[in-house]
Amino acid sequence: MEHSRQYQLGIWCICPKTNSINSKFDTRTLDNKSMQLLLLLIQHAGNTVTKDEIFTRIWKDKFVTADILSVTISKIRKALDDDARNPSYIKTLPNEGYVLIAPVSEVSSVKPSRFNKRVMFWFLAVFSMLLAVLCTWYFTDVRLKPNSNPTVKGLNIQSIAVLPFNDLSVSQDNVYFTEGLSSAIIHQLAKVKQLKVISQDSSFFYRDDINSSEIGEALNVEAILEGNIQTLGEQTRINVRVVSTQNNQLIWSQTFDSDVPNSFQLQDKISTAVRKALHPEFSSPTVLAKSINAQAYEWYLMGQYHWRQRTPSELNKAVSYFQHSLELEPDYAEAHIGLAISYAFLHTYGSWGELAAIDAALPHINKALALKPHSAQGLATLGMILSDKAKATGDDSLYQQARVAFTQSLQLERNATTHLWYSTLLTRLGHQEEAVVHLEQAIILNPLSTALKRSLSYLYKSMGKQNSADLMYQQVLKLAPNSALRPFERAKVKNHTRASVLAMAQWQVASPDLFASCASIEICEQQVLAYLSVGAEQVAEDLLDKMYPLHGHFRHSLSLIALGEAQNDALILTKIQNQAFRIPFSKEAHITLARAQFRAGHFVEAKKTLIQLYPHWQDNEAELQSNIDADNYFVVTLYAASLMQLNQPQLAMRLLNSVAAFLTQNHVHDKVQAKFVLAEVNSQLGNSQLALQHLTEALKMGWIESFNSQWWSLSNNHLLKPLHEMSEFQMLLKQHIKNRQELRQNIMRHINRNVSDHSELK
Structure with a gap:
């Protein structure tokens, strides 16, 4: 298409030669790529121009992302005053391309005479000089x-x-x-x-x-x-x-x-x-902020951009950019804050040890606050780092210092990230309900954040509210249905199924850079626990060899799994008691303790532990039965099983029947686990055939051992103990073991094939 031609598009005259569009009232300009794309749409007016055709014609031999095309279309629409929702010019065909829907025609031009050419030449010359003078006058006013x-x-x-x-x-x-x-x-x-x-x-x-x-x-x-x-x-x-x-x-x-x-x-x-x-009452500061070297400022902005991505590689980039900034501006408080956050996150999202990350971060946040004592972001960052250090060292006095820093920060600025970090501190102090309030405030300020809703999901799970955790995680999926971390996130929230464990193996194969060196220890932890759940020990060991240092909670889980396989319930109980003592506020830890007490035959202690968590249950059967919900049904089942062992069968059976009635009402999001608990309930009630029926359905739905939240397998599940000697149960168990073995082999084929492919490439 010749750029010397002009086109009438609705009220606009398109002039490719000057990259301009004109109406009776306005003149606007487009960059070269935007004009080329507009001309391509004009050339195919009324017909669909596919995205592939656009990339081939406009960005030939160059790699560009779909975002660039979206930005270019957006620029054209802005210039034309077009509305993407109710287009008058360009219609979007989702996943396909674009079509020009406005009438377009070529503007006929009259060939100018020689005189006209001279007049045109002098007119343009004078106009250009005037325009240059005006632009110089307009832009050379250096005062902002x-x-x-x-x-x-x-x-x-x-x-x-x-x-x-x-x-x-x-x-x-x-x-x-x-x-x-x-x-x-x-x-x-x-x-x-x-x-x-x-x-x-x-x-x-x-x-x-x-x-x-x-x-x-x-x-x-x-x-x-x-x-x-x-x-x-x-x-x-x-x-x-x-x-x-x-x-x-x-x-x-x-x-x-x-x-x-x-x-x-x-x-x-x-x-x-x-x-x-x-906010008219706001008065500008009498002293303007210190002038910052332009290059240092640009490095700082790049660091800010990359730490927010929260991946190991992006955090390392952020560290480098902040360091470059500080080389030019050693007293740049904001760059010190960014560097402190990046170092701290290299433990949470990377492979740094906790104390190593804290020791690297603390000098920079202290320097930042010495330069800017009233920085809201600086105070919040200090609170986050002190909270992490208190957890790592056991120095509880640091928690109080962190709490003061968070309070001061929120007095200065309402910030979603500060609410999030403060909620983590409150959770560690055992104030989980208060932590929920701060996370909810964070979500109000940042309603589309998957990280915040994911954090609230994890918090609900730690509070023993499994169903609430599941439902909140569903909101995460709606916001980010194609998240690359979906297998990892699901493992942290939900019980495993055969499909979910296989998805984790497929994810590992598809993400070699992430797992080649276990850049994120936390991700590899969930991967190892999933593999151990199906007995894929060799694949788990291969990952363990790449993981350093192992986090304390992960070492605790590995120990319980090994003891569970040895059926050493007494030593398991000792370890879990010690863990519950260290985190007395965690309902999840105490539910785990009650389960360990039950398995070890300490039924009185199991009952006491559950009563401590739910004191209103004691001597109030009616309230207990009426308050069974999607978050506590499995705990009520354990409580009733304890009562059964303590010769209180009538109350136990009433509770178990209430749980069974509740589960048939379809209120629980995790259908697989609900079906499995129905098998446990009916096993305790003595309804063996019904229990076997529910167990069969749960296994068909994909139930499998979940060593991320338990340490026992189907073969030694204590709530199913009344079924263990039945031939039907043994047949189900045999088939389950076979399915587990096939899944294990499938995983190993996936992983080994990937290793082999990489070896061939080398």
Whole structure:
């Protein structure tokens, strides 16, 4: 298609030669790729242009992601004032491509005479000179100042989401600065107590095809703040807008210009101006923030971007970027904070030892707070690191120091990450209900965060609320249905099935870089426990050889599994008693203790342990029966089995029948485990045939041993003990062992084939 031609597209005249589109009232420009894509759509007007065809024609011989195409389409739509939800120009065909639906025609041109050419030449020459003068005058005002648009005082906004700024520059290389600017505005606004500010993890989900009403409904906010950044040489222009999610009306806007691209002070002044616009009582600080070297600032933004990815490789990148920043600016407090977080996370998400990570992080957070004592992020980071150190060393005085730091941080700024870290501390102190409150506050500020909902799921599980944990995890899956970590996350929340264990093996094969050196110890822990659950000991040993150091809780689990295979219930009980003593607040630990006491024949102690967890059960049979729910049905079953052994069969049978009636009502999310517990309940009731029927169904549904949450196998399950001598049970057990063996062999084939393939490649 010749670029000398022009096209009429709706109200717009498309001029490829100047990369511009014109209407009677406005002229706008597009970058080269956007114009090429628009011309391609014009050429195929009314017909679908597939994504593959676009990549072939526009980005030939270059590797680009689907995100680049989405951004380019978004730029064209913005220029045309098109709405992705109700398009007038470009319609999206999901998973297929795009089609130009507006009428388009080629604009006929009249060949100019020689005189016309001369006039045109001089006109363009004079116009270009005037335009150059105007641009020079406009952009050379080095003072960072907003335009003359009036600001609206006293905006009545109680909640807002700050979207990532769009980079309209041709080079598209400002991703760190655009995200850094949005992040800075979020931190400034979060200091306003009356204002709910959505965390960037949720607000950054909305990058293209903005629909303010949809965002308002999803994030439960009254307004969104959006903007764009344009750079031309050394000139930078930033447009900022606040839009109502109720009626899509513009309620505030300003434009900022500077000749210092990616300036630290530029970011600081814009975020301050936005905060003052939304909160008129805010007074700007009398002393501006220290000027930061531009390169140091860019390294810092890159570090911020990478630590938020929370993977071993990304965290190591973040460490490198923060170190580069500090080489240029040794007193850059924010870079010290970022480096401290990155080091601390290398234990949680990487393979660093806990104390090694803490020792690396502490000097940097102390330095940051010496430079900025009232940094909300710095105080929160200190709280997180001190909490980790208290857990690692047993120094409880550090917990109190951490709690003070978190409290001070939240007084300065409402921040989802601070609520999350504080909830971890509260959980360690045994204040689990309070921890739930803080996690719920974090989710209000960051409603699309899978990490927060995953954390709440794990917390529910530690509180013995298995069904609540399952349901919360379902919300995680809705937000991230294709998460690469799904097998790992499921193993932490749910009991194993044959399908889930095989999925973990397939994941390992598909992720050689993650498992080649066990870069994340926590992930490899769950993998090992899954393999041991099916007897795949060699595959588990291969991973164990790569894991260092082993975390204490994991060594404890391995010990219980070995003792369980030896049926040494007495020593198991001793170890679990010691564990429960160390974490007296954990309901999960005490439920585990009651199970160990029951298995060791200490029925009185098992009953006492459960009564300590649920004191209202004692001497209140009616309340106990009426309060059976999806989170406690398996604990009631254990309690009833203990009563049966203590010669209280009538109460025990009433409770067991109540559990059976509850489980038939289909209230439990984990159908496999509910069916298995029905087998245990009927076994205790003496309903052997019904118990065998439920057990058969559970095994067909994929039930398998889950050494991530227990240490016994089907062959020595004590609640099924009344069935053990029955020939039908032995047949089921024989078939189960065969299925387990086949699964084990399947896993080994997957893993060995992968190893063989890599050897051939080498």
